[in-house]
Amino acid sequence: MIRRIPASALEIPERLREAECAPEWLWIAGALNPELPAVAVVGSRKPSPYGRRMARSIAAGLARAGIVVVSGLARGIDAAAHEGALEAGGITWAVLGSGLRRIYPVEHTALAQRIFVSGGALISQFEPDRGPRPEQFPMRNAIVSGLSLGVVVVEGAERSGSLITARLAGEQGREVMAVPAAVDRPLGAASYRLLRAGASPVRDADSVMEALGIDRGERPDPPALTYKEEGDTLAERKVLDLLGSDHLSIEELSGETGFELPRLLSLLSYMEGKGLIEPVAGQGYARS
Known part of the structure; x- marks a missing residue:
């Protein structure tokens, strides 16, 4: 069931409740545990095989350490991050730039399903039937970083939307991290720019946790969400x-x-x- 709850509710992680970007309302489908640490993994919609592999590997390592992987359900790095967390048996939260009844992109409907039934959450600040609009995605990015302790950027061009997420993360006082990429290729531009500006270089989940000051721990069992209902x-x-x-x-x-x-x-x-x-x-x- 899609629930509309105020962003000030205790169910919402304190990180987002206290952020300036917090909307008045959020629509949520699934389980949102405010006590769990969360890290965003974002990047290009058209990554290289290297970028996709790094996003999946980092997300899987974070998930195994009991850290929620947050991303935006977009093509490319976002999808790889969600998939990496799911394959590791962990929890991932997808923040949409559309309403929850208008999954975008449409081809990620099955991925949204897996996130939901695996104990994760689908989150939106837009009414459930609202379709995707260009101006909504920067707003979505602010929620992605607002939910997270830090943001990891994995590949992106000079004008990548992931740079918006990284900028918002910095403004929110979050840790900004970047995976080094080939500087002679367009997809290496975002990481190079962030690293020059002082972002923490990371290569795996351990280096992400080190940058955040998080100790490795046992992964908690994700809450089971299965269809059990009379009739x-x-x-x-x-x-x-x-x-x-x-x-x-x-x-x-x-x-x-x-x-x-x-x-x-x-x-x-x-x-x-x-x-x-x-x-x-x-x-x-x-x-x-």
Whole structure:
């Protein structure tokens, strides 16, 4: 279920509650534990294989140490960071530049589903049905850094949006970190600029934690979020009847069933685990 809560609520990490960028309201789907340390990992939407590998590796290491990985669900580095945390069995929070019923980019709907059912959270300051708009992404970036102890930038061009996140992080008193990249390539421009300005160079999760002064610890078990509800068999039947012999997108299933996105995503994950349905790359779900 999508919940609207004031940004001043105790459920919101104190870091964000006290930040100037904090909006009046936040819409949240999933679990948001304000006691957990969190680090943002951001960067280019079109990274090199090196950048993607570094983002995934750093995020996985942070997740194994019990640190929440925060990012913006964008293509490229954001997606790699979320995926790295999930693959390590950790928790990740995705801050959207759109409403929670308008997952953007659309091809990351399945990734949003995995974040939700794995004990993470989808977060937005925009009403659930609001679509993506260019002016909303810098606002999203402020929430990403506001939730975090520090921001790690992994690759970015001279005008990369990750530089906005890094600037906001500095203004918020957060630690700014950058992964060194090839300075003779456009994707190395953001890291070079940040490192010259005094950002901490990092190469793995250990160096991130060292920059933040965090001791390694045991990873807490992420809260289980599975679809358990009376009448689930009827809900499954409704989805199966709709799928028939064809596939449907998440948006089509939500419209036809009347289920809000978080409930639907949890149900679909549950059904996939039972072998009733299977994802169709970029196109939603079909019967198994």
